[in-house]
Amino acid sequence: MATLSTSPRRSPKGHAPAPARRWVRIAAVVLVAVVLLAAPLFLPAIANQTLVRIGVYAVAVLGLNIVMGYTGQVNLGQIFFVGLGAYVTAYGVNHGWNIVVSFVAACLIAGAVGLLVALAAARLGGLAIAMVTIALPIVGVPLAKRLDAFTGGSQGTSAIFSNAPDWSGLFNDQWQYYIILIVAAGAFLLARKLVRGKYGRAFAVVKANEAVASSMGISPYWTKVLAFTIASIYGGASGFLYLAAIQYTSPETLSFGHSISLLAAMVIGGAGSIVGSLIGGAYYILVPQWTNAIDQNFTTVSQGVILLAVLFLLPDGLVSLPRVVRRLGRRGSGRAGTGGHPAPSGAAHEAPQDHAPPTEAPQESERQNRS
Template sequence: MSNPSSLVRNKFGRTALIALVAVVLLAAPLFLPPFANQTLVRIGVYAVAVLGLNIVMGYTGQVNLGQIFFVGLGAYVTAYGVNQGWNIVLVFLAACAIAGIVGLLVALAAARLGGLAIAMVTIALPIVGVPLAKRLEEFTGGSQGISARFSDAPDWSGLYSDQWQFYIILLVTVIAFLLARNLVRGKYGRAFGVVRENEAVAASMGVSPYRTKVLAFTIASIYGGASGFLYLAAVQYTSPETLSFGHSISLVAAMVIGGAGSIVGSLIGGAYYVFVPQLTNAIDPSFTTLSQGAILLAVLFLLPEGLVSLPRVIRRLTRRGSTRSIPGTDPPQDRFAAPASHGGGPGGTRTN
């Protein structure tokens, strides 16, 4: 039975830790240089994209290799709305809604498929999206791309633009993660888990695998649209390159490395997506792809549940090591000692 005092202490500790993290995040952009703020901003952008991907792949077990399409779609909708003079809140809602509607239409057609078939459908999204973005020049700027400035710091804020952008991304990212946490811990999260494990069992329990997968894919698309809005807030420019299929594969790798089926793993995945290419490019740009592939293989072999499981693995190994070091009730026996005699001579009686 749990000790009430220990539960109170644990709850107080978690609350104190959350408060400390909140204070650090709110104060950090005021003291960090612009480059550090921009790096943290990009982590928030891609953490939201990875989070959406995690909902559909990590929690529901449905293949989605086209998440970057919805990120790019959200970015284009944001750029168009800003250039048309729309209210910024309306722009954000439009980016999420349009990405969600497109995701719903794709999911209605693809959710009945499985395995390789649905993978091919999602792969087609960024492949079709790039030439489509180039052709719709009136809305997308064509091959040259389109820019939109809306995240510069207002005069009344007293902040620099990189600090203002940090707070915009922080606000949206925190809300997105809290909503996702509540989602996966509620009845929909349980439905996602049952469908992921066994669709036949889910159907026997009254959970429709088709509707559940459609819901998960649509939510992932909405998160992609929100990430696209944040991307434009951070970069203030987008082009067909944003929709590149290579970026979509990198998002999947980031989700796996961070931890599939984990909210915190999505944040780690966003950090991986930003930091590792910077590090590998600084070492040797020609080996960037090779080194990232090697990192992915290493994590899959050593930490199949992703980097988020590293503390748990360390605790397990530490506990195993401490258990081995605890002496037993009997002293260790010398393998090379002669067996004790059962007679009555010296040393002939064993003492327990």
């Protein structure tokens, strides 16, 4: 009893106490923050540029995850808001706007357009809303070509505002990295707070059953409008980051093929997961780079194969891989504990093998009577 009273309290499964786990999480967060802040100072320029592009599309996938992964609403036009945010940023920078004003304008204008679309489309469902969102990039490409005074037409437009200032002592790729890191970190922290709060619970209820949501006093319509608008704002922020990284945009930025690639990245990374959005952004950038290095004709095929493999083997995306590995490990340890040869359920009731079956005695007496 004395030993039990002096030992630290542990969970039933033998895990570390809750305060210890909290300090482990804090230490892990601090370590990750230090690595992210120090990485561009030691990595080559091409590695920094790759990380910058991952951050750009991770924010876009995160916005798509909010509306599809958490709310269950179809959105096949997220790339439209990315392109819109890039064009608004380019227009603001070329007309002397402050970089902060350009960022806010990109988010607000993309959010306003998303709100208008959501007000009309949120009442629809299934195939209808899919068609509405598909129309966004399909209409956006020719519209960007026609509005040449704003977009630069088919030639596109450029805006240089993310070069490192002299006082920073940094190279351009390092300065761009820190811009993307600040905006992306803020976006992910806000999304985490959103999905873990009351709005996240409302998203989950609407996704599970709209009738139940209505009975609980949650409006499915306004919840969908909110989720779609937030996703549009994230798309505008991603467009700002895109222009900071590439410093150029064109109607090709809004093409429907990119929107499908964003959707595939969300599914492969993990729908309904904040970390899965980061994995999806890494997939969007890294896999095409690797496959293009092997064979450019292999890129599309490889992406289709990876998508099918993840859908069949990891329906919850790559973010669920550690959980699946732990589950398989527990099954393996359970089998090893029984020696790998479980005893048959009726073994305890089997008759001894050295006794003759009960039918042999009547057969022997019948032979003696015949003789």
